Structures are given as C-alpha cells and as structure tokens.
Amino acid sequence: MALKLYNTLTRKKQVFKPIIEGKVGFYSCGPTVYNYAHIGNFRQFLLNDILKRSLSFLGYKVTHVMNITDVDDKTLRGSVKEGISLKDFTRKYEKIFFEDTDSLNILKPTNTLRATESINEMIKLIKILIDKGYAYKASDGIYFSIDKFKNYGKLANLQRDRKTKERVSNDEYDKENAQDFALWKFYTPEDGEVFWETELGKGRPGWHIECSAMSMKVLGETLDIHTGAIDLIFPHHTNEIAQSEAATGKKFVNYWVHGGFLNMKEGKMSKSLGNVYTLKDIVGMGFKPLDYRFMCLLTHYRSSLEFSLDNLTAAKKGLEGLKNKIANISLSQLGSDGEKYLKDFTKSIEDDMNMPKAVQVLQKLLKDEKVSGKAKLSIIEKMDSVFGLDLLKKEKVSVPEEVRKLAEERWQAKKIKNFKLSDELRDKITKLGFSVADSNEGYEVRKI
Numbered sequence: 015m016a017l018k019l020y021n022t023l024t025r026k027k028q029v030f031k032p033i034i035e036g037k038v039g040f041y042s043c044g045p046t047v048y049n050y051a052h053i054g055n056f057r058q059f060l061l062n063d064i065l066k067r068s069l070s071f072l073g074y075k076v077t078h079v080m081n082i083t084d085v086d087d088k089t090l091r092g093s094v095k096e097g098i099s100l101k102d103f104t105r106k107y108e109k110i111f112f113e114d115t116d117s118l119n120i121l122k123p124t125n126t127l128r129a130t131e132s133i134n135e136m137i138k139l140i141k142i143l144i145d146k147g148y149a150y151k152a153s154d155g156i157y158f159s160i161d162k163f164k165n166y167g168k169l170a171n172l173q174r175d176r177k178t179k180e181r182v183s184n185d186e187y188d189k190e191n192a193q194d195f196a197l198w199k200f201y202t203p204e205d206g207e208v209f210w211e212t213e214l215g216k217g218r219p220g221w222h223i224e225c226s227a228m229s230m231k232v233l234g235e236t237l238d239i240h241t242g243a244i245d246l247i248f249p250h251h252t253n254e255i256a257q258s259e260a261a262t263g264k265k266f267v268n269y270w271v272h273g274g275f276l277n278m279k280e281g282k283m284s285k286s287l288g289n290v291y292t293l294k295d296i297v298g299m300g301f302k303p304l305d306y307r308f309m310c311l312l313t314h315y316r317s318s319l320e321f322s323l324d325n326l327t328a329a330k331k332g333l334e335g336l337k338n339k340i341a342n343i344s345l346s347q348l349g350s351d352g353e354k355y356l357k358d359f360t361k362s363i364e365d366d367m368n369m370p371k372a373v374q375v376l377q378k379l380l381k382d383e384k385v386s387g388k389a390k391l392s393i394i395e396k397m398d399s400v401f402g403l404d405l406l407k408k409e410k411v412s413v414p415e416e417v418r419k420l421a422e423e424r425w426q427a428k429k430i431k432n433f434k435l436s437d438e439l440r441d442k443i444t445k446l447g448f449s450v451a452d453s454n455e456g457y458e459v460r461k462i
C-alpha cells in the first residue's frame with residue numbers, strides 16, 4: 015500500500031505521488047502574529063506536524079514551508095494600540111507562537127518566511143498578473159479580476175454564475191466585480207509608518223498574494239501539498255490558486271489537505287465569538303500541552319472535534335495510562351518481534367493519516383504478552399516519531415524516602431539471594447503505589 019491523502023480538489027482519497035520521487039514539498043498557511051494563538055489554531059498546526067512526521071516515517075525527504083503574516087490590518091491595529099513598531103509587536107507574538115508549538119512537540123518548518131521580508135517576490139508576481147491582464151488598478155489598490163480566471167472557485171465548488179452576478183457594493187465602487195481581491199493596498203494614513211515605496215505605488219501587500227509568493231519562492235511553481243484549515247478554502251486558497259495559476263500557467267498544488275475545526279458546544283472556537291482557550295489557559299488548569307496533542311490524535315484530522323474539559327481530562331488520563339504501561343515494560347528478550355504491529359501502524363498512517371487507528375495499534379501492542387519487551391520498546395520508538403508524545407521519556411518521579419529505603423533493602427536482600435524477603439519488600443513497595451524494575455546495572459523505582 016502507498017500513502018493515500020484526501021484531496022479537497024478532487025474530493026477523494028488519492029494515492030500520493032510526489033513530483034520528484036522520494037521528496038515532498040509542502041506549504042502551510044502560518045499564523046498572523048497579532049495575539050496569542052488559540053488551541054483551535056493549534057489543531058491545524060498539529061495536522062501539519064502529523065503530516066510532516068508521517069511523510070518522514072514513510073521515507074520521504076520533506077521540505078516544509080510556512081509563512082508568518084506580520085503585516086495586515088490586525089497586526090497594524092495591534093501595534094498602534096500598543097504604541098510600538100510593527101516589527102516589535104509582531105516579533106513578540108511570533109516568539110510566543112514558536113514557544114507554544116515547541117511545547118506541543120510541533121517540529122519547526124524547514125523554511126519559515128515572514129511576509130515583510132518577501133515583498134520583492136510579491137511585487138514580481140503582481141507585475142506578471144498586470145502584464146497578463148489579470149490584475150487592474152483601482153482607486154485604493156491593485157486588484158485581481160476573478161472574471162478573467164476561467165476556473166475560479168473550483169477548489170470550493172463555487173457556482174461561478176452566482177458569484178459574478180453579485181453586485182458591486184458602494185464602498186468598493188471601482189472594483190470590476192465585488193469578489194475581486196486586493197493584491198496591493200495603497201497607503202492610507204491609518205497605516206502610519208508602515209508602507210513600501212514600490213513601482214506599484216506606495217502601500218502594502220494583500221494577504222492572499224503572500225502565500226503564493228512565499229510558497230513558490232522556495233518550492234517552485236507547483237507544490238506537492240498545501241495545507242490549511244477548512245475555512246481557508248474560500249476565499250484564501252481559492253485566491254491563491256487563481257493568482258498563482260494565472261501567473262505561471264501551471265497547476266499550483268497537486269494535493270490540498272484541509273483540517274477540521276475544533277468546536278465548542280456552541281460552535282466553532284474563534285476569537286470573534288469570544289470562546290477561546292489559549293495553551294496558557296489549559297496549562298493554568300493543570301494540563302500539559304501534550305495532553306492536548308493526544309486529544310487531537312484521537313479524532314481524525316478531517317472530522318470536527320468538540321473541545322471540552324471532560325474530553326481533555328480523558329485524554330490526559332489516557333496518555334498517563336499509556337506512559338505508565340510503557341514505563342513498566344520489562345526488558346525481556348523473550349518473545350516475538352511484533353513486526354505485525356509495525357505493519358498495522360504503517361497501514362493506518364498510509365490511510366489518510368488515520369491517527370485514532372494508529373493509537374489503537376499501540377494499545378494492542380502493549381497488551382500483547384507474546385511480544386518481547388525489547389521489541390515493544392523499539393516499535394514504540396518508531397511509532398512515537400509520528401505521534402510526538404514523548405512516550406519513552408521518563409517523567410521525573412519523586413520517590414518518597416520510605417519507598418527509597420524499602421527498594422534499597424530489597425536490592426540487598428536479592429543480592430544475598432533472600433528471595434522471600436525481597437518478595438515481601440516488593441509487596442510493601444507495591445502497596446505504596448510504586449514498582450521496582452531490575453536490570454543488570456541495578457534497579458529503578460517507578461510510579462504505578
């Protein structure tokens with residue numbers, strides 16, 4: 015079997031074929047750095063991470079590119095409100111974003127590009143669109159004409175007639191079609207100190223052009239994979255396709271992978287609805303970032319996931335249970351190699367990254383007493399290269415003095431082969447909630 019991915023463009027699971035064998039170039043829309051990202055945002059970044067880790071697990075060499083939106087209406091407004099420069103303002107939230115993703119074990123993109131540092135590429139792209147007749151100048155900026163692009167809206171399954179019939183609203187009086195979007199926004203006094211003097215005029219880029227310019231800058235004109243949350247399908251990704259394909263005449267993206275929402279009971283988690291939790295919030299409630307990561311793994315990435323503290327608590331307990339079982343695996347060499355489990359795990363990954371199924375495979379492996387402890391640990395290490403849950407990392411256990419003493423007495427008893435006494439002492443240790451694992455070098459006390 016080979017990797018199958020659900021492609022939004024065809025609305026089917028398709029066998030993944032990269033442009034260059036063995037290599038994958040993928041792009042994901044990054045954060046707008048104007049505030050703390052909420053855990054709903056992080057569900058999407060976790061999808062990127064799972065995709066990247068899955069591809070690496072399957073043997074691909076992955077180049078992952080992500081943008082940082084560090085200039086737009088929100089970042090401009092935020093920096094004015096805080097009275098600091100746009101750069102200082104956005105760098106602050108960019109730093110927080112990466113601290114958060116680090117704590118979630120999200121691997122850093124191969125290339126992270128800031129919008130403000132890729133203006134030249136955007137200008138170049140806009141100029142091509144003007145030259146080819148896809149873009150035009152209006153009073154407040156340069157716009158992309160969606161009527162000129164034949165396949166506009168294919169990704170979102172838009173009915174083109176309906177779109178073009180919508181009337182031009184008053185405040186956008188000189189746009190040719192109300193759906194036309196800004197590639198370049200001319201300077202207004204609200205932009206303060208933030209502008210670029212360019213041959214397109216004084217101003218700043220629109221949001222959509224960023225992703226086309228930055229993805230193609232690193233990955234070339236056609237990308238293997240582009241990811242994003244489902245609410246980006248329209249207009250953002252629809253516009254990315256239009257402007258990129260209009261400029262290059264080539265297919266922009268072969269596989270579009272979109273992740274489902276994180277919902278609250280009352281609907282989508284979003285800043286505008288005021289029902290958001292940040293990672294800091296849930297850590298403040300006694301959860302670990304990896305509890306949230308595990309919670310996300312338990313639902314397929316395309317399904318919507320309902321967030322509640324009950325769900326998060328269940329995930330926390332589930333992860334603790336797994337880690338405990340793993341910590342108590344004996345290092346026996348006896349038993350089978352458990353190859354079947356690694357195969358089943360690989361199959362689940364290949365099936366559109368079915369992580370809930372992959373977790374079940376891990377649970378079955380832990381229960382199987384026929385597999386040797388050594389083989390189990392080696393398989394779990396491979397699985398965790400995708401899960402990213404630190405399954406083999408030992409938690410620092412604080413062992414009470416009483417238990418420590420009993421463990422030492424037991425070790426001495428064992429040394430002089432007084433097994434009756436050592437068994438009695440082991441029982442006492444167990445009653446206190448701890449276990450002892452012996453190896454050639456000595457013993458280790460673990461929490462049960």
Ligand SMILES: [Zn+2]
Binds near residue numbers: 043225250
């Ligand atoms: Zn984007």
